[in-house]
Amino acid sequence: MTTLQDAPQQVAGVPRHRLEGGAKVSGAARYAAEYPLDGLVHAWPVLADIASGRITAVDEAAVTGMAGVLGVLWHGNAPRLQEPDTQMLNQLQDDVVHFRGEVVALVVATTPEQAREAAARLPVTFVARDHAVELREDDPDAYVPEEVNAGFPSVSEIGDPDGAFAASPVRFEATYATPGLHNNPMEMHATTAAYVDGLLTVYDSNQGGSGVQRSLAAALGLPPEHVRVVTEHIGGGFGSKGTARPNVVLAAMATMTHGVPVRLVLTRQHEFALVGYRTPTISTFRLGADRDGRLRSITHEVTVQTSRHEEFVEQAAVPTRHMYAAPDRRTRHHAVPLDVPIPSWMRAPGECPGMYALESAMDELAAELSLDPIELRIRNEPEVDPEEGTPFSSRHLVDCLRRGAELFGWDERAPRPRAMLDGRELVGLGVASSIYPAMVMPASASATATPDGRFRIAINATDIGTGGRTALAVLAAEVLGVGVDAVDLHIGHSDLPEAGVAGGSSGTSSWGWAVHKACRSLLDEIAGRGGRVDAPITVDASTADDIQARPELARFAFGAQFVEARVDVDTGEIRVPRILGVFAAGRIVNPITARSQFLGGMTMGLGMALMEHGEMDPAFGDYANHDLASYHVPVCADVRDMQAHWLDERDDDLNPMGTKGIGEIGIVGTAAAVTNAVFHATGIRVRSLPVLPEDML
Numbered sequence: 001m002t003t004l005q006d007a008p009q010q011v012a013g014v015p016r017h018r019l020e021g022g023a024k025v026s027g028a029a030r031y032a033a034e035y036p037l038d039g040l041v042h043a044w045p046v047l048a049d050i051a052s053g054r055i056t057a058v059d060e061a062a063v064t065g066m067a068g069v070l071g072v073l074w075h076g077n078a079p080r081l082q083e084p085d086t087q088m089l090n091q092l093q094d095d096v097v098h099f100r101g102e103v104v105a106l107v108v109a110t111t112p113e114q115a116r117e118a119a120a121r122l123p124v125t126f127v128a129r130d131h132a133v134e135l136r137e138d139d140p141d142a143y144v145p146e147e148v149n150a151g152f153p154s155v156s157e158i159g160d161p162d163g164a165f166a167a168s169p170v171r172f173e174a175t176y177a178t179p180g181l182h183n184n185p186m187e188m189h190a191t192t193a194a195y196v197d198g199l200l201t202v203y204d205s206n207q208g209g210s211g212v213q214r215s216l217a218a219a220l221g222l223p224p225e226h227v228r229v230v231t232e233h234i235g236g237g238f239g240s241k242g243t244a245r246p247n248v249v250l251a252a253m254a255t256m257t258h259g260v261p262v263r264l265v266l267t268r269q270h271e272f273a274l275v276g277y278r279t280p281t282i283s284t285f286r287l288g289a290d291r292d293g294r295l296r297s298i299t300h301e302v303t304v305q306t307s308r309h310e311e312f313v314e315q316a317a318v319p320t321r322h323m324y325a326a327p328d329r330r331t332r333h334h335a336v337p338l339d340v341p342i343p344s345w346m347r348a349p350g351e352c353p354g355m356y357a358l359e360s361a362m363d364e365l366a367a368e369l370s371l372d373p374i375e376l377r378i379r380n381e382p383e384v385d386p387e388e389g390t391p392f393s394s395r396h397l398v399d400c401l402r403r404g405a406e407l408f409g410w411d412e413r414a415p416r417p418r419a420m421l422d423g424r425e426l427v428g429l430g431v432a433s434s435i436y437p438a439m440v441m442p443a444s445a446s447a448t449a450t451p452d453g454r455f456r457i458a459i460n461a462t463d464i465g466t467g468g469r470t471a472l473a474v475l476a477a478e479v480l481g482v483g484v485d486a487v488d489l490h491i492g493h494s495d496l497p498e499a500g501v502a503g504g505s506s507g508t509s510s511w512g513w514a515v516h517k518a519c520r521s522l523l524d525e526i527a528g529r530g531g532r533v534d535a536p537i538t539v540d541a542s543t544a545d546d547i548q549a550r551p552e553l554a555r556f557a558f559g560a561q562f563v564e565a566r567v568d569v570d571t572g573e574i575r576v577p578r579i580l581g582v583f584a585a586g587r588i589v590n591p592i593t594a595r596s597q598f599l600g601g602m603t604m605g606l607g608m609a610l611m612e613h614g615e616m617d618p619a620f621g622d623y624a625n626h627d628l629a630s631y632h633v634p635v636c637a638d639v640r641d642m643q644a645h646w647l648d649e650r651d652d653d654l655n656p657m658g659t660k661g662i663g664e665i666g667i668v669g670t671a672a673a674v675t676n677a678v679f680h681a682t683g684i685r686v687r688s689l690p691v692l693p694e695d696m697l
C-alpha cells in the first residue's frame with residue numbers, strides 16, 4: 001500500500017546518469033535495426049542518378065534470378081499510397097525524378113549483401129531534363145511565400161525601415177552566406193517492419209512515434225490502430241527524424257508486398273539526399289544606428305532554397321524579430337525552388353543560420369562604432385518583444401552576456417582586432433547571443449499507482465539520446481514525492497498515450513507537463529480514497545487545454561557563447577581552444593544530460609563555423625560530399641576546453657515544471673561567436689561559412 005505521508009524529495013536538479021545507460025553500453029538496448037524477427041529479409045534502395053527527368057525503364061527481370069532476391073519494388077508494381085502527408089513519403093508512385101538521390105526502386109532479398117548487390121546491378125534508365133540546383137539571390141523564380149517553417153508569416157514590417165535606415169547616422173549593410181548542412185545522427189535511419197494479420201508493426205528510428213503512426217496509416221490507407229510504431233531507443237536525429245522519412249514507408253510497402261518482415265537501413269551516403277538537410281542561406285542585413293550604437297532600423301532579407309518537389313522554407317529571419325530593440329524593422333524570406341533534395345529540419349532551423357548572420361552583423365557594427373560587442377547588445381536590449389510588443393516570460397540575455405564575460409575573462413580582450421599575438425598565433429575573442437523559443441506541444445500521459453508502492457507512467461515520448469527518459473522519470477518522482485527508483489516509465493511505443501515529437505527543444509516541457517498533470521491527478525485520486533492504494537489506480541491526463549489557456553507572452557530561452565580562436569600566421573590554420581556558453585533556459589532537470597546537450601549544440605556550431613560544407617555539384621545536381629570522409633564534422637581533437645554554464649532561472653509562466661528546453665540553443669550563436677573571434681584575431685571578416693585556412697591568407 002502506498003501512503004502519501006513521505007516527505008517530498010528533491011529529485012530534479014540532481015545530477016543523474018541516464019536510466020538506460022547500462023542497457024546502452026552493454027548492448028541490451030535495442031535500436032530499430034536490431035530487432036530479431038523470424039524470417040527477416042532485407043531491402044536496399046536504388047537511387048536516381050539524374051536530378052530531374054523521368055524513369056524510362058526498370059528492368060527487374062535482370063536481377064530477380066540473382067541469389068536471394070525476392071523482388072524489386074518500383075513505380076510499376078509498388079503498392080499504391082493513399083494520402084501521404086508529405087512528399088517525403090510519396091515513394092515509388094510515378095516515373096518522375098525530382099532530385100538526384102531520390103529512391104526509384106527497392107530491392108528485397110534474403111541478406112543485406114544480396115539486396116545491395118542486386119540494387120547495384122538493377123538496370124534503370126532515365127531521360128534527363130535540365131536541372132537547376134544552385135541557390136542564387138537573383139534567381140528569377142525566387143518568391144516570397146505566405147508562411148515559413150513552423151507556420152510563421154514570411155514577412156514582418158514595422159514603421160519605415162528604409163527611411164529610418166537612410167536617416168541613421170551610422171549605416172551598416174552586409175550579406176552572409178551559409179552552405180547546405182547535413183544531419184548526421186549516429187544511428188542511421190532504419191526500419192524493421194512486419195505486417196501480420198492486418199497489423200503493421202514498425203521498429204523505426206524517428207523522433208516521434210505518434211506522428212509517424214498517423215502519417216504511415218494515412219499513406220498506407222490503414223486505420224491508425226492497425227499501425228504500431230516502436231521507438232524504444234534512438235541514436236540521434238537533429239530534426240532529420242522529426243517526421244516519417246522514406247525508410248519507414250518503403251519498409252512497410254516491402255513487408256506488405258512480400259508477407260515477411262523486412263529491414264531497411266539507409267547508409268550514411270543515402271542520408272545526404274533522403275532525410276532532409278539545412279538549406280543554404282543568404283542573409284542581407286541593414287542596420288541603422290545612432291553614434292552611441294542604439295539601433296534605429298533593422299532589416300533582414302533572407303534567401304533560402306526549397307525543393308520543387310515539396311516546399312520547405314527555413315524561417316531564418318524569424319529570430320531577428322525577437323532580438324534587439326529598433327523602432328523600424330523588416331524581416332522577409334525569399335524561397336528559390338530548385339531540383340534539389342527536400343530540405344528540412346536540422347538543429348535549430350531558423351535560429352541557427354539566421355542568428356549566425358545577425359550576430360555577425362552586430363559584431364561588425366560594434367567594430368565600426370569602436371564599441372565593445374557586449375555593450376552594443378546591452379544598449380539594444382528591448383523591454384518587451386520588439387515586434388509583438390508582448391512581455392517576455394523571462395529574458396536573461398544580458399545576464400548571460402555578463403556572466404559569460406566574467407567566466408571567460410572578457411576584460412583581457414584587446415579592443416581592436418589583430419592586436420593579440422602569441423608566438424606564431426593571432427589570438428581573438430568573440431561573442432554572440434543565442435535565442436530559442438520555449439515551446440510546448442500538447443501531450444497525454446497516464447499514471448498508475450500499484451499496491452506495492454510503485455508507479456507506472458506511460459507516454460509515447462521518444463528519447464533520442466538526449467536523456468528525455470530520465471528527465472521524465474525525475475519529474476514524475478518529484479511530483480509523486482518518491483524516489484526515481486519507484487517509477488516505472490514506459491515510452492517509445494505508439495500503444496502508449498499520444499505525445500508529440502522530440503523536436504523544437506520541446507520534449508521535456510511538453511511530455512513533462514502531461515506527466516506532471518497525470519501524477520498530480522493520481523495523487524488527488526489517491527487522497528480521495530483516504531490515501532490507500534488497495535488495487536491499481538490509473539488516471540489519464542492531456543495538456544491540450546492547459547496550453548491553450550496560457551497568457552500571451554514571449555517565451556524564449558537565451559544564451560551567450562564566448563570563443564577564443566587562434567590563427568596560425570603562416571598556415572592560416574584555425575584552432576578553437578576555448579568555447580564557453582552561458583544559458584538562461586529555465587529550470588534544468590538533470591545537469592549531466594543538460595550539459596551534454598549544450599556541449600553537443602556548441603560542437604555542432606563549431607563544425608558549422610569551420611568545417612561543415614555541403615558542396616553542390618552543379619553538373620550532377622547533388623551534394624558531392626555525401627559521407628563523413630568528405631563532409632567534415634568536429635572530432636574530439638577539435639573540441640578543447642568547452643564549458644556549459646547556466647543561470648538559476650525561475651520562470652513560472654512556462655509550464656508547471658518551469659522548463660524551457662535545451663536541445664537547440666547551444667548551436668544557435670556558436671558559429672558567429674567563432675567567426676567573430678576569428679575576425680578579432682586576424683582583422684579578416686569572412687561572410688561565408690565555413691571559414692577556411694585559405695581565407696586567412
Ligand code: MOS
Nearest residue numbers: 238239347503504
Ligand atoms: Mo529539432 S530540428 O527541432 O529536431
